[in-house]
Amino acid sequence: MLRKAAADPALLARAPTDAIVQAQERPVLAILTIDDDLQLFRGNRQNFADLLKTGEDQGFLAYVATVRHLKLDAPRVQGFTYNAAKDVWIKSWFPRPTIVYNRIPQREDERLPWVRKKLARIASQPDMALFNRRFFNKWSLFKWLSAYKSTRGYVPETKRLTEQRVLSGMLKRHPLVYLKPVRGKAGVGIMTVKLSPEKNLPYRLQVQDEKGSSTYHCATIGRLWTRVRANAPSESEPYIAQRGIPLAKVNGRPFDLRALVQKNAEGVWELTGIGARMAGMSSITTHVPRGGSIEDPERLLVAVFGQEKAQQVFANARHAVLTLASRIERASRSRMFEMSMDLGVDEQGNLWFFEANSKPMKFDEPHIRKKSLERIFQYGHYLHRRRQQERR
Structure with missing residues (x-):
């Protein structure tokens, strides 16, 4: 388990400042979070460490930056990286990012006026792309999706x-x-x-x-x-x-599908993976912290519908999440990169949209997790190439 970084700067290692020079031709991604008095910054440190390692493997310079320290009028940013060998977070100076990946973990932090103002400024920077502008609002999602013929059939009243x-x-x-x-x-x-x-x-x-x-x-x-x-x-x-939708059940326990969609190396929405979550015996939702369990979606669908219909339901789910993601992005009037979705499957095999999350939690399925990390930087490379072409 990762240790929390100490607040005392004397306990932090220092990264070499020549990282700024080395990054001139590399895309630079800052994982954006918020300051914390006790542990320097908030957020899932294991997720941040995985992102930094994948970014390095994909040819990026990546680091963690807080809203307060991301100075948009400066050529460099004070941020953090992670030394796995020493299990310590390292404080140093890094170049101005070309991509900012918003992982502010709490809605109440993101709603602070000075945080909202900084996010708006980031989104307006011509040389900077912002991933995950803000958390979704459930009512807005249902309004958007109910307004269009291609998606309203997935929305419960x-x-x-x-x-x-x-x-x-x-x-x-x-x-x-x-x-x-x-x-x-x-x-x-x-x-x-x-x-x-x-x-x-x-x-x-x-x-x-x-x-x-x-x-x-x-x-x-x-x-x-x-x-x-x-x-x-x-x-x-x-x-x-x-x-309320009467969900399909296995052994008396309802389940739903959890999908992750992200933009790929060509800048197009693509399904990264679909998992399933089965509700706990006394829970009204399928969330794992509330007794839910992680399951194989195809196995559950076959158990309920048989092989042939299960394949059709799964194919319909793949189509649905891409349609829904495209519509949400257009309706939001902001560029998006990724979102997770909860889809219900009723007893007849119909699909229902329950929720979308603009800041997906870490998927526990290893194959989805690995691909999700890589796709962040693959899409980042796509944006970096486009920017270089525009400069020529």
Whole structure:
């Protein structure tokens, strides 16, 4: 396991300053994160170390930089690299990046006014490409995808949860409704409402928090709404209400597909890989930290649908994620490089879009992980070649 870098500069090794000279003809990528008083910078250090190693193998100069230290009007940047032999993060000066890979790990950090201002300045630099401009907003995603014929068929009915009558209307049409925080992460704050009219307490509310889940039974829609509001993280946290999809199950446990799409060495969206996540026995989501498990998607699909139909569902999923990625990029009006997606498969084999993440977490499947790291720099080379051609 990697040690946290000490805050005392005296404990940090120093990289040779001639790296700036050596990088004149090499593409330069800065992994952007935010400062931390205790450990110098925030983020997944193992992921950062893997990125730096892959960048070196791919002919890049790569380093970690914080928002505060990335000075856009200076020819060099104070940043960090990693010495695997000594297991230490090294502080030094590096050349101005040609690519900035936004890995600020928390939404609340990215929403800080001075951070948003810096990201906007980075995006406006003519000699710099920004990967992953910002976290996605769930409501924006569903609005974008519902607006176009090519993608609306993948979107479950979704409404902004602004008042009680929105929830009441959804439950009249769907016996299962998911309530999701617009800016949620890792399943925290997700709720489900199941309506069973034949019961004395017909409304069953299940709430997922950081430690587990809680269940409430309510007699009326008014009492249900009071419970929902009490369990929302805060009054200012917007929610959406979404039709619950009866997912395909194996051994009584529902599963969904996790896809990673990235741009390739030709600058075109390409599927990097598809995994599967199966829900834990008492979880309302398939997130692994909540008891979910990593599974082989083809094996699960064959178990439910048989070999022939499973192959068709898998082929449909490959087509769907590329269509969805292209539409999200166009609707966002900003250049994107990668995104992960959660796709549901219902009991009939239909595909449903649940979520997209502009800052994908590390995939645990080794073949997807390796390809995902390499593709970051392959697309970086594509941008570097284009910039060189434009200068001629």
